[in-house]
Amino acid sequence: MAHSWKRSVYAAAAPLLFALSTLYSSATHAASDPCKVNAKSAACKAEQAKAAKKAPAKTSAKAPAGKTAAEKPAAKTAAASTTKPAAKSAAKAAPARKTVTTKTVTTTKTVAGRKETVIKTAAGKPATVTTRTLSPVRTTAAADAGQAVARLTTPSSQAAALRSSVAYVQDLATSTVLFSKNEDTVRPIASISKLMTALVVVDANLPMDEMLEVSDDDIDRLRHAASRLPVGTRLSRADMLHVALMSSENRAAHALGRYYPGGMPAFVRAMNEKARELGMLDTHFVEPTGLSSENVSSPRDLVRLLRAASQRPLIHRYTTDTEYDVEMRKGRMQTFRNTNALVRNADWDIKVSKTGYINEAGECLVMLARINGRDLAIVLLDSQGKYSRVADAVRIRKFVQNEVAML
Numbered sequence: 001m002a003h004s005w006k007r008s009v010y011a012a013a014a015p016l017l018f019a020l021s022t023l024y025s026s027a028t029h030a031a032s033d034p035c036k037v038n039a040k041s042a043a044c045k046a047e048q049a050k051a052a053k054k055a056p057a058k059t060s061a062k063a064p065a066g067k068t069a070a071e072k073p074a075a076k077t078a079a080a081s082t083t084k085p086a087a088k089s090a091a092k093a094a095p096a097r098k099t100v101t102t103k104t105v106t107t108t109k110t111v112a113g114r115k116e117t118v119i120k121t122a123a124g125k126p127a128t129v130t131t132r133t134l135s136p137v138r139t140t141a142a143a144d145a146g147q148a149v150a151r152l153t154t155p156s157s158q159a160a161a162l163r164s165s166v167a168y169v170q171d172l173a174t175s176t177v178l179f180s181k182n183e184d185t186v187r188p189i190a191s192i193s194k195l196m197t198a199l200v201v202v203d204a205n206l207p208m209d210e211m212l213e214v215s216d217d218d219i220d221r222l223r224h225a226a227s228r229l230p231v232g233t234r235l236s237r238a239d240m241l242h243v244a245l246m247s248s249e250n251r252a253a254h255a256l257g258r259y260y261p262g263g264m265p266a267f268v269r270a271m272n273e274k275a276r277e278l279g280m281l282d283t284h285f286v287e288p289t290g291l292s293s294e295n296v297s298s299p300r301d302l303v304r305l306l307r308a309a310s311q312r313p314l315i316h317r318y319t320t321d322t323e324y325d326v327e328m329r330k331g332r333m334q335t336f337r338n339t340n341a342l343v344r345n346a347d348w349d350i351k352v353s354k355t356g357y358i359n360e361a362g363e364c365l366v367m368l369a370r371i372n373g374r375d376l377a378i379v380l381l382d383s384q385g386k387y388s389r390v391a392d393a394v395r396i397r398k399f400v401q402n403e404v405a406m407l
Helices: 002-032 042-062 071-093 156-161 190-203 237-246 250-258 263-277 299-310 313-320 388-406
Strands: 104-111 114-121 126-133 137-144 147-152 164-171 177-181 211-213 234-236 323-327 333-337 350-358 362-371 374-383
Touching (some): 164 299, 177 388, 190 237, 190 350, 234 237, 237 333, 313 350, 362 388
Antiparallel strands (some): 323 333
16 A cells, blocks of 8 residues: 555656756756857857867868868869970970080081081081082882892083993992983994894804804995905804904804894894893894894893893903904904903903994993992993093093992
8 A cells, every 4th residue: 555655656756857857957068058058158259269270170180281172183183184285285396406515516418419518607607518419329129130229320520521322330249320321211232232142142052163154145235334254254153253242243243143043033033032031121133233223222221231241251251352363265364353442451350341333323332340349330322432432431430439439
């Protein structure tokens, strides 16, 4: 009975006790926050000042550079978009310059085939200008004997000194063209044709001791050229070839063609076939002597012919002999001499030589000579004057020895 009474009193007082505890807690919190008690009080202002001081300290710890997280990417992006292009633009606008510490500056350039050396003062004004004419170098893709051909075209001063309208000099070992003048010209070649006549005869392996007789068919009725071989003269094939090459005997050359198997038509056909075989695409023959102006060739083709002729020892020997005695009819001896006076000059080392002349071709000379340790093919066509081709050969030799050696 007593316990029931106590429970009834406690149940009635519990709500009152809860309300009192809540009121006490609110009062205590209010006492710890002066701004809630009085927002204008000095205690409230002091609390606000403390809070203001704490806030900047936290921000600076997170962003020591004074930038927010949003500012950092923006700064990087700006640097990437402006700094690199600016650097590239600056590099293009201001290329690297060489610093010159001397008082003069020397520059060298090649203009229109001339090598020019210009000396400038520190102020940038030319003080001295020296010019030396050189032959410009050009290279073609054409192949000669399996090697690329490099060219040094003729300096105008050297070309002007020549009496030959066509001149061409090529190193056979390297296929370098050392000198050229009108090299693309296709012209009559006169008795230079006899080199092809000899090449066909030698390569046919015909008996060299077979006797051949000069007949009326061998007489020149086109130009009425003189001959020291009267009709009826009998010589071996070797002797006919010898005087045809060395002394340019037309009747001997014609007899060699006439005694070829198949006669003259077969011989001329063999000459043109040999030309095609050697790559002489600008060359054409109609007879073996060169008296016809229809026997034509180009300087480059004649170099090929010289190269082939030099590989036949008999042609080398016959074209470079200075003179040769031949037994004519009735035991009479006849001396024949080389039409190229240079073979009698000890200063020249000539491997193959052949001269030629008709009105349409002018004075002609082709040689394979060793100069400065190099085998050079020399082609001179349409030279004006009896001794002009020899003089031109001497001029070219000096050019090769002096100027080409220095390049």
